[in-house]
Amino acid sequence: MANPILSRSGSMSDSALSQHMSQVFNYMAGGVGVSGIVAYAVTSSPALMQLAIKGQLFWFIALFGVALMLQKIVFSLQPAAGLAVFAGFAALMGLSLAPLAMVYTGSSIATAFATASVMFAGTAAYGYFTKKSLSGWGTFLMMGVWGLVGASIINLVLSLFGVNTGPMSFVISLIAVPLFAGMTAYDVNNIRETFASYGRDEVMRSRLAILQATSLYINFINMFTALLNILGERR
Numbered sequence: 001m002a003n004p005i006l007s008r009s010g011s012m013s014d015s016a017l018s019q020h021m022s023q024v025f026n027y028m029a030g031g032v033g034v035s036g037i038v039a040y041a042v043t044s045s046p047a048l049m050q051l052a053i054k055g056q057l058f059w060f061i062a063l064f065g066v067a068l069m070l071q072k073i074v075f076s077l078q079p080a081a082g083l084a085v086f087a088g089f090a091a092l093m094g095l096s097l098a099p100l101a102m103v104y105t106g107s108s109i110a111t112a113f114a115t116a117s118v119m120f121a122g123t124a125a126y127g128y129f130t131k132k133s134l135s136g137w138g139t140f141l142m143m144g145v146w147g148l149v150g151a152s153i154i155n156l157v158l159s160l161f162g163v164n165t166g167p168m169s170f171v172i173s174l175i176a177v178p179l180f181a182g183m184t185a186y187d188v189n190n191i192r193e194t195f196a197s198y199g200r201d202e203v204m205r206s207r208l209a210i211l212q213a214t215s216l217y218i219n220f221i222n223m224f225t226a227l228l229n230i231l232g233e234r235r
Contacts, residue, residue, distance in 0.1 A: 027213030031090035038094030043101045052098045059096035079206035104232040112228035123181045127188030134189040144179045176226035180219045187215050
């Protein structure tokens with residue numbers, strides 16, 4: 001006969017995890033929405049579009065710097081303020097992504113977004129429902145991410161100096177799609193595996209939800225832009 005206390009405890013734990021995952025994905029989806037709104041607003045303003053185009057390297061460095069510092073920033077603030085920082089990060093990302101509308105057709109952008117959404121949902125579901133821990137993927141995936149960041153910086157700098165980096169950009173995108181799909185599965189699996197260690201601390205849980213949403217948001221954005229570079233039809 002099942003122990004009713006253990007059963008109730010397990011049920012409460014599952015419910016708390018489900019609520020936490022829902023919060024994480026809601027934050028992540030909200031970040032994508034903020035980026036989309038900002039990107040649309042920038043495309044509607046020639047002055048803002050020129051700012052976005054001319055400052056590409058600066059936006060890249062700024063986003064990279066904020067991403068590195070986000071954990072320290074969020075843990076120094078109350079959750080509501082930390083969430084505002086994430087919204088600002090998503091807005092800055094939207095500004096940096098806006099020039100893509102000048103390069104690719106609207107249908108291509110929609111197709112890449114839909115494909116990235118399906119891939120993201122599939123890999124997130126795998127990370128959540130798989131019975132095994134994916135912790136062993138961590139080192140390999142992070143090495144891949146840092147290598148990709150380095151290659152992307154080189155690619156961006158060369159392109160700003162007028163060097164044709166088409167083949168290099170295409171190869172980076174081919175690597176980025178499976179890499180960030182793997183990161184999505186790993187991140188979701190890690191949330192599930194580690195939730196018990198912080199689930200009772202509401203403030204800690206809220207702060208971590210913001211950071212976890214940011215990681216998933218970055219995974220999605222990278223999958224989207226990589227797929228757009230692979231599948232997109234240029235104007």
